[in-house]
Amino acid sequence: MRTDHQPVRIALFAPDGRMGRAIQSAIAEDPTFALDNDNGDVLVDFSSPDALRSSLDRAVSAGVPLLIGTTGLIDEHDALIAEAARIVPILKAPNTSVGVALLADLTERAARILGPDKWDIEIVEAHHNRKADAPSGTALHLGAAAERGRGGTSPVERGRDGTGLKREAGAIGYSAIRGGTVAGDHDVMFLGPDERLILSHRAENRAIFARGALAAARFLRGRPAGLYSMRDVIDAA
Known part of the structure; x- marks a missing residue:
């Protein structure tokens, strides 16, 4: 042993x-x-x-x-x-960064406090131009943390395009950026009346x-x- x-x-x-x-x-x-x-x-x-x-x-x-x-x-x-x-x-682990693990924990806590009646959640991620999947596994992991915080399943909105769009109440939105050699950037945005809370992680290497x-x-x-x-x-x- x-x-x-x-x-x-x-x-x-x-x-x-x-x-x-x-x-x-x-x-x-x-x-x-x-x-x-x-x-x-x-x-x-x-x-x-x-x-x-x-x-x-x-x-x-x-x-x-x-x-x-x-x-x-x-x-x-x-x-x-x-x-x-x-x-x-x-x-x-869709992301093995210890910092991202803490970000997921903070996201869950914030979502528990900032309810869907006044706060929208958007997750924005950026990766290098060779990444094959979108949204990133980390973004989806953070979205799942937000869902746990809100105590249920939230509608999902991805890749918005067009006109006459209206955000669904309580939805979690995902946006993906691809380019260059970005190792991984993630922002969890809580957008409320007259204020925003943004939880961020930047992978530099x-x-x-x-x-x-x-x-x-x-x-x-x-x-x-x-x-x-x-x-x-x-x-x-």
């Missing part, structure tokens, strides 16, 4: 991807982690939705925890994750996601089977 004094061995499902390379760099700078793609304590997957079943099968057959940082997942993927989480611990992934991996080692989130990571800090 491994102890907390031994490095957490990380196995990367997609070591040659952008996040895979970023995590390898973070491991090289932190002696409390080691890269071991054959016998890792935790499997980390930042690949693609099409590869999810393979990473789940690998984690279940090896009996190791799995960190899923892949975005663009749909209900079918969530069902597969829930089934596998009955066997091994799984942490699903992909390294923040790698460091957050390592924090999540450390959290996962030794956990019982179940489905976890980055909120569990910051709550345990």
Whole structure:
């Protein structure tokens, strides 16, 4: 049995991807982690939705925890994750930044206090020009936090275009910007009568996601089977 004094061995499902390379760099700078793609304590997957079943099968057959940082997942993927989480611990995180985890917590609190009768919610996100999904998984994650704060399901408005548009009461709006090399910007805007509250996060370097992934991996080692989130990571800090 491994102890907390031994490095957490990380196995990367997609070591040659952008996040895979970023995590390898973070491991090289932190002696409390080691890269071991054959016998890792935790499997980390930042690949693609099409590869999810393979990473789940690998984690279940090896009996190791799995960190899923892949975005663009749909209900079918969530069902597969829930089934596998009955066997091994799984942490699903559309964004592994610790700052974004705190932003989601603040968003939920703000939505609980600022009711839909007077306050509208708009989520604006910007990413690099090669990002394939929109709105970003992080934006949808923040929207889900806002819904929890309001205690129910809110209407969604995406990609408005045209004339004669009218905002639906209580809706959560999403806007996506794509261009350049933006690592990830997110604004949660609470727009009320004569005032605005804007909660923001700016990712300046992909390294923040790698460091957050390592924090999540450390959290996962030794956990019982179940489905976890980055909120569990910051709550345990």
